[in-house]
Amino acid sequence: MKTTRIIIVLALLAGCYTTSALAQKKEDFSIGNYEVQFIRTGVEGTILFKIFSYGKNYDKALENAKPDAVKAVIFKGIPGSDLMRPMVKEYEISTSQRDFFEDFFSSGYYLNFVSISGDGSVDPRDVLKIKRRQYKVGVVVSVQKNNLRKYLEEVDIVKALDSGF
Amino acid sequence: MSLKIYFPENKFLLLTTLLIFATATMVFSQAKKPTIMVVPSVNWCDQNGYTYQYDVQGRPQIMPDYDLAMAKSTELKLVIAKIAGMMGERGFPLKDLEATLQSIKNLAAEDMVTTSRSGAEIRESPLDQLRRVARADIIMELTWSVNKRGPFQSVSFILRALDAYTNKQIAESVGTGPENGSATIPILLETAVLANLDNFNNRLQDHFDDMFTNGREVSLRIAVFDSFEKDLDSEFNGSYLSDIIEDWVYDNTVMGRFSLSNATENMMVFEQVRIPLFENDRAIDTRNWARGLSSYLRANFSIDSRVVMRGLGQATIIIGER
Numbered sequence: 438m439k440t441t442r443i444i445i446v447l448a449l450l451a452g453c454y455t456t457s458a459l460a461q462k463k464e465d466f467s468i469g470n471y472e473v474q475f476i477r478t479g480v481e482g483t484i485l486f487k488i489f490s491y492g493k494n495y496d497k498a499l500e501n502a503k504p505d506a507v508k509a510v511i512f513k514g515i516p517g518s519d520l521m522r523p524m525v526k527e528y529e530i531s532t533s534q535r536d537f538f539e540d541f542f543s544s545g546y547y548l549n550f551v552s553i554s555g556d557g558s559v560d561p562r563d564v565l566k567i568k569r570r571q572y573k574v575g576v577v578v579s580v581q582k583n584n585l586r587k588y589l590e591e592v593d594i595v596k597a598l599d600s601g602f
Numbered sequence: 603m604s605l606k607i608y609f610p611e612n613k614f615l616l617l618t619t620l621l622i623f624a625t626a627t628m629v630f631s632q633a634k635k636p637t638i639m640v641v642p643s644v645n646w647c648d649q650n651g652y653t654y655q656y657d658v659q660g661r662p663q664i665m666p667d668y669d670l671a672m673a674k675s676t677e678l679k680l681v682i683a684k685i686a687g688m689m690g691e692r693g694f695p696l697k698d699l700e701a702t703l704q705s706i707k708n709l710a711a712e713d714m715v716t717t718s719r720s721g722a723e724i725r726e727s728p729l730d731q732l733r734r735v736a737r738a739d740i741i742m743e744l745t746w747s748v749n750k751r752g753p754f755q756s757v758s759f760i761l762r763a764l765d766a767y768t769n770k771q772i773a774e775s776v777g778t779g780p781e782n783g784s785a786t787i788p789i790l791l792e793t794a795v796l797a798n799l800d801n802f803n804n805r806l807q808d809h810f811d812d813m814f815t816n817g818r819e820v821s822l823r824i825a826v827f828d829s830f831e832k833d834l835d836s837e838f839n840g841s842y843l844s845d846i847i848e849d850w851v852y853d854n855t856v857m858g859r860f861s862l863s864n865a866t867e868n869m870m871v872f873e874q875v876r877i878p879l880f881e882n883d884r885a886i887d888t889r890n891w892a893r894g895l896s897s898y899l900r901a902n903f904s905i906d907s908r909v910v911m912r913g914l915g916q917a918t919i920i921i922g923e924r
Contacts, residue, residue, distance in 0.1 A: 478796050478797040481796060519775075519797050519799065519800040520800055522801075522804045587691075597692070597693050598692040598693055598694055598803055598806065598807055599692070599693030599694055600693075601632070601633055601810065602633050602635035602636075602810075
């Protein structure tokens with residue numbers, strides 16, 4: 438009897454943990470907090486810019502740089518470049534699209550479209566300690582904007598130029 | 603029980619029907635795709651000596667000589683090829699200026715030597731001859747200039763999309779690239795194209811979005827043959843002919859959008875006419891739409907008319923004869 442009670446309590450706890458983990462995962466996707474600085478249009482189909490990401494430590498901030506770079510191209514656009522306008526407007530994202538982006542970023546598929554430019558080293562001047570547990574790190578990234586757009590067109594997130602014709 | 607047995611089959615049938623319906627809708631509801639062609643601007647042609655002049659009532663007119671420009675300027679060919687490649691990737695293969703010019707020349711040469719067995723030649727009206735020019739529904743007009751400052755060079759680049767029939771600028775991208783002391787002009791030009799085309803396409807997308815929401819913007823001109831015994835101010839069944847036409851246009855435009863910019867007893871000019879892209883699930887263009895008015899006049903008022911087209915966007919209905 439006691440064993441059964443323990444099992445039930447454990448099952449309930451596991452259930453609560455899974456629910457909260459799922460809720461956490463749902464909350465994980467956001468447009469994010471970062472800044473961008475356009476550098477130049479790269480080789481055909483790519484764009485080169487510096488992204489300043491935030492994290493509780495240096496490594497976490499650096500880890501956020503790649504997803505933030507892809508999010509910047511998709512949701513915010515890069516001021517000063519030929520991608521000033523975002524591919525997707527934040528307020529137009531539907532629930533199904535939000536689910537798509539959750540999977541897109543949590544599965545790591547976005548890594549197909551972004552890379553750290555150069556040898557990956559970070560200029561010490563681009564590492565800032567904002568608060569006790571918040572770092573801001575700037576790193577130059579290259580995003581394959583054409584391939585990214587094509588992929589988003591294929592999955593019906595972005596409208597192709599010739600759609601409707 | 604029977605529901606459980608038959609449900610999967612019904613579901614399959616339902617899905618199949620939906621799939622067929624969706625496919626049919628997709629196939630039949632495609633709007634007519636406008637053709638796009640890149641041409642150098644008159645300004646660029648003039649700066650580089652690719653123009654010819656002729657007099658119109660004593661005033662010299664400068665016309666771009668596209669043939670000469672394509673034959674002599676490698677840079678022009680490079681820029682056009684680059685833009686064409688990038689537009690092709692976005693699903694809009696461009697109409698090639700050089701190939702179109704060549705095709706026009708070939709057709710003209712073939713027509714000159716084509717005769718029937720009895721010796722008859724191909725009939726061609728003065729209007730047909732006039733229309734034998736390179737045309738597209740959207741013209742991408744290209745201008746660039748090279749700026750020099752000491753050893754440094756940069757390229758200023760202007761790309762405009764003009765609706766060939768409403769003459770409106772529907773997209774543009776303008777910019778001057780960074781100065782460079784070592785890059786050659788072709789490299790600077792290529793960089794300029796790469797740095798400008800996405801913004802340009804965003805604006806083109808806005809134009810297409812507007813078109814799908816508010817209809818295609820076209821213009822309609824009504825003219826009268828001098829053999830027509832009446833005019834647009836004549837009464838038919840108690841209404842002036844001009845009012846009958848205006849009412850039809852109102853009833854057949856998206857949300858009744860149009861402006862009547864000029865009207866006399868002999869002509870009417872409708873501009874900013876927003877025609878629907880589809881009618882009964884069929885893509886329509888200005889010709890189909892204008893033919894509706896022509897048929898309406900014949901069926902209800904026994905008035906014959908002829909519809910003359912200029913591309914997708916401009917129609918003239920000449921009243922009096924067919």
